[in-house]
Amino acid sequence: GEQVEQLPSSLIVQEGASVLINCSYTDSASVYFPWYKQEPGKRLQFIIDIRSNMERKQNQRLTLLFDKKTKHLSLHITATQPGDSAIYFCSVNNAPRFGAGTKLTVKP
Amino acid sequence: GPKVLQIPSHQIIDMGQMVTLNCDPVSNHLYFYWYKQILGQQMEFLVNFYNGKVMEKSKLFKDQFSVERPDGSYFTLKIQPTALEDSAVYFCASSNWGYYAEQFFGPGTRLTVL
Numbered sequence: 001g002e003q004v005e006q007l008p009s010s011l012i013v014q015e016g017a018s019v020l021i022n023c024s025y026t027d028s029a030s031v032y033f034p035w036y037k038q039e040p041g042k043r044l045q046f047i048i049d050i051r052s053n054m055e056r057k058q059n060q061r062l063t064l065l066f067d068k069k070t071k072h073l074s075l076h077i078t079a080t081q082p083g084d085s086a087i088y089f090c091s092v093n094n095a096p097r098f099g100a101g102t103k104l105t106v107k108p
Numbered sequence: 109g110p111k112v113l114q115i116p117s118h119q120i121i122d123m124g125q126m127v128t129l130n131c132d133p134v135s136n137h138l139y140f141y142w143y144k145q146i147l148g149q150q151m152e153f154l155v156n157f158y159n160g161k162v163m164e165k166s167k168l169f170k171d172q173f174s175v176e177r178p179d180g181s182y183f184t185l186k187i188q189p190t191a192l193e194d195s196a197v198y199f200c201a202s203s204n205w206g207y208y209a210e211q212f213f214g215p216g217t218r219l220t221v222l
Binding site for chain 1: 112141143149150151152153156199201207208209210211212213214215216
């Protein structure tokens with residue numbers, strides 16, 4: 001079945017830094033890739049998505065890049081703030097399957 | 109924004125007992141999901157439910173598991189009988205376009221089987 005790998009497992013950065021979270025999947029038939037974040041003690045919250053007919057999507061400080069050939073996604077977060085501290089999950093919704101998550105900690 | 113509710117937030121039961129986890133999805137959504145997350149591990153898909161039927165289920169959705177949504181009320185996950193390995197947080201989600209739209213998640217029910 002579909003496998004979703006997400007790296008790194010954790011990131012610690014200073015406020016204002018940019019971060020990159022990588023995700024790879026195995027099923028070339030997958031077409032929809034939503035991302036979620038989960039702040040401590042809160043529910044998963046949708047943040048951005050991309051479909052397989054796109055290469056790039058931006059939502060404010062979030063940019064999601066998609067490479068269909070390599071079956072790879074990258075979530076770029078710029079100008080990080082302490083409020084961005086959360087666990088970020090990539091997802092392949094054809095399955096649906098989640099990555100293991102990336103715990104982002106932004107220090108003030 | 110729209111919220112998915114889950115009741116209860118925490119349930120402790122003895123192994124072998126039955127448990128029902130309740131989910132109140134977003135009101136106009138038609139697709140419903142259950143996920144299982146053991147502490148420190150990945151969130152795993154259990155089942156997808158649409159139009160009164162299970163559309164897809166994973167290997168984790170054992171014969172002891174069942175789901176239903178009688179008359180548009182709660183979407184429920186029933187485990188009968190429970191086993192120790194069922195201890196986890198169970199997340200409910202709903203969406204209005206199946207797998208190809210964002211899902212709205214509940215806060216989870218922490219199930220502890222003793």
